Amino acid sequence: MNDEGRATRPQTRIQQRNTTAILEAALEVFSAQGFRGATLDQIAAAAGLSKPNLLYYFPSKEAIHLELLRGLMDDWLAPLHALDPAGEPRDEIMGYMRRKLEMSREMPRESRLFANEVLRGAPHMMPAIETGLKSLVDEKAAVIRGWSEAGRIAPVDPYHLIFSIWALTQHYADFEAQVRAVLGPGHDPYSEAGAFLDLLFTRLLATG
Amino acid sequence: MNDEGRATRPQTRIQQRNTTAILEAALEVFSAQGFRGATLDQIAAAAGLSKPNLLYYFPSKEAIHLELLRGLMDDWLAPLHALDPAGEPRDEIMGYMRRKLEMSREMPRESRLFANEVLRGAPHMMPAIETGLKSLVDEKAAVIRGWSEAGRIAPVDPYHLIFSIWALTQHYADFEAQVRAVLGPGHDPYSEAGAFLDLLFTRLLATG
DNA sequence: CGTGAACCTGACCGCGTGGTCAAAGAAAAC
DNA sequence: GTTTTCTTTGACCACGCGGTCAGGTTCACG
DSSP states (O other): OOOOSSSOOOOOHHHHHHHHHHHHHHHHHHHHHHHHHOOHHHHHHHHTSOHHHHHHHSSOHHHHHHHHHHHHHHHHHHHHHTOOTTSOHHHHHHHHHHHHHHHHHHOHHHHHHHHHHHHTTOTTTHHHIIIIIHHHHHHHHHHHHHHHHTTSSOOOOHHHHHHHHHHHHHHHHHTHHHHHHHHOSSOOHHHHHHHHHHHHHHHHHOOO | OOOOSSSOOOOOHHHHHHHHHHHHHHHHHHHHHHHHHOOHHHHHHHHTSOHHHHHHHSSOHHHHHHHHHHHHHHHHHHHHHTOOTTSOHHHHHHHHHHHHHHHHHHOHHHHHHHHHHHHTTOTTTHHHIIIIIHHHHHHHHHHHHHHHHTTSSOOOOHHHHHHHHHHHHHHHHHTHHHHHHHHOSSOOHHHHHHHHHHHHHHHHHOOO
16 A cells, blocks of 8 residues: 555545546446536436535536546547557558547447537647647657658548548447437447448558 | 418518527537537527527527527538439539538538537437438438449448548538647648548549 | 544535516507 | 507526535444
8 A cells, every 4th residue: 555646545445436436427427418418416326426425526526527538538549659650551550540440339438528528629628639639649640641651551641541530430439329320220330330441441541 | 471381470570680690699609518508698698689588589498409400400411412313423422522521611510519419319300310311311322332333433331431421521520629739720621621531532432 | 342534415505597577668550 | 649569678586506514424443
């Protein structure tokens, strides 16, 4: 039981369990209802706690929301971070796309939480976007531009290539209701998307 | 001054002006704040009316929201509706994509309003999506499948082709905050996107 | 088992918000 | 000019919601 790092972190068993339950419940409610649409009672109920008890662990509704967003940023950057400048260009880009699609399948609530935030103009995340996200994208875009100029993939604008990966993969999580309604029953949107996107990016990146 | 059509529709000059102003103001506020996040006071202020006066023209906050969504559906279907089965396949699909991108540029608030609704699981629009939208997509997907099978465009899943057009074009409106933050100043996202998407769909659809 | 800290709750509060209403103020109709 | 209908508003209300608090209960630890 060391006490290193960020000041004051007792972290008992109960604290661990309850904060986890609260964040899980908050993710569920915020992603489905938005920040203003969610109520502390809903979150408390979903977490199996009373509202005052919930506020014993977090000082305010906003604090829960911020904590959720803060934790999300790392997960969100990870797939792009893993794009390896030393790898085979096509494999790296397709791999990035597949990881993002996998994230949409496995973490649709997180995707919707993020979408909600950006839709509003990213009031809380703009600093993180302008620093962490931007610099990472700049870095990887330079790598892709290099590949492009070296003729290892077809010429493309690297920024919009990255945007297209975000758009195409997150769409299946954020607009899931619409996708399922249009396809009708008996479809697995994500596996179909996997095949389609493989094809799309293969053709986009193929050299002469 | 005829009185045909839907029962009771006096529509004086003042009524016309005020309902228009209210819907315009509501679009502004709802698209930026979401349904729950928006307040009647904000909408009234943006419309230049008092709150009670606003409620003289619409019975409730929800009624304004519904009216907005109802009016949006037609605009939303129009670009796909215009895809001509008798046209040149590549031109038709690329034309559809360009019309959608144009809509994102010209009507970003409407795009965000729609995104907000679908993110929440489309509680109000699901009926319209399951009927109007789905049948239109089914119809046009069949056309595209025909082109694909006839070898006039490269083989693609027509449904996911349409989804990809939605995702790629709406992304620039819905995630505008992020796109601008990542690109930095001195960029015109939409014109760059136009060039990129031209390239992307050209390569995706090219035969041989 | 005792004691202090951590955990939990019912009751409560103030404020913002959706919505109402009676009555005043403009337009239109005659 | 008068009446009638349409338009606008200030004052008001009920309620849901975020947040507080005093006090009770449970837990960890010696």
